[in-house]
Amino acid sequence: MLPKKKEHPKIKSELHPRNKHRERYDFRLLVESFPALVPYVKVNDYGDESIDFFNPVAVITLNTALLKHYYQIENWNIPPNYLCPPIPGRADYIHYIADLLAKSNRGKIPTGPQIKCLDIGVGANCIYPIIGNKEYGWSFIGTDIDAAAVKAAIKTIELNPAIQGNIEIRLQKNPKDIFHGIIKKGEHFELTICNPPFHASLADAQAGTRRKLNNLKPKKGTKPVLNFGGQNNELWCEGGEVGFLQNMVHQSKEFADSVRWFSSLVSKESNLKSVYAALNTVGAKIVETLPMGQGNKQSRIVAWTFLSEGQQRR
DSSP: OOOOOOOOOOTTTOOOOOOOTOOOOOHHHHHHHHHGGGGGEEEEETSSSETTTOOOOHHHHHHHHHHHHOOOOOOOOTTTOOOOOHHHHHHHHHHHHHHHHTTTTTTOOOOOSSSSEEEOTTTTHHHHHHHHHHOOOEEEEESSHHHHHHHHHHHHHHHHHTTTEEEEEOOSTTOOSSSSTTOOOOOOEEEEEEEOOOSSSSHHHHHHHHHHHHHHHHOOOTTOOOOOOHHHHHOEEEEEHHHHHHHHHHHHHGTTTTTEEEEEEEOGGGGHHHHHHHHEEEEEEEEEEEEEETEEEEEEEEEEEESHHHHHOO
């Protein structure tokens, strides 16, 4: 006897109102857009269509289908063992930060390639630039310290004429630098975004992966697979998330006149106190905290600027 079918809300109300992924995945539409998804779509024990989230190929194929159906990306892939991001959550960051830009633009979200954004740690997946460009027409510079990730992101751009000319990828040669070596003299950005490494060590990262796998509750006999992926520099760094953010805040001061809004995801609420203290030390003029929620997970974006409201408008 099958378990009673779960009742799911039609709308994921915790996601941003403009997020295209607020409704449950419509696998009929996704399969129409990307037939290669067909073998991975199964009816689960509750009578719902889904995929096996323990199968890394299935997860990547789902992402490929989402990018093709909603963002017109015809060719997307990532190398083995690189981070495969949850697209709804990445889209939320873009939409919330768009609202922030609207605040200093008479309430209207600025669009077009003249809105230049810097994605710190773009990764092999290049997700933030893809979504930001397709949703609002923004142009992006994506940076990473991993040469293989940079190569993969460049390949995605080359294979998709729809985003060519709007996204550029740069290799950060010094892992300790965030803005130096990337922002060129006379170059200005409306916005920087970042999804920093979460863990403080490899052991912490591996423990976090085990927790994720346990939360998925696999069927008995299923061997857990690292479906989320992620290279060392994507998952952990010395000092963890708070150490990375403190470093970013202090380095941002040197580029106060080059960027309108600096921003970063802050996954752990307990890290906010240290981030706010660092922002106070460097003299940030305005600090905004934008709450986000995906499912049971609560997160937030912290954004800061060294420009007054009047300077921003000018």
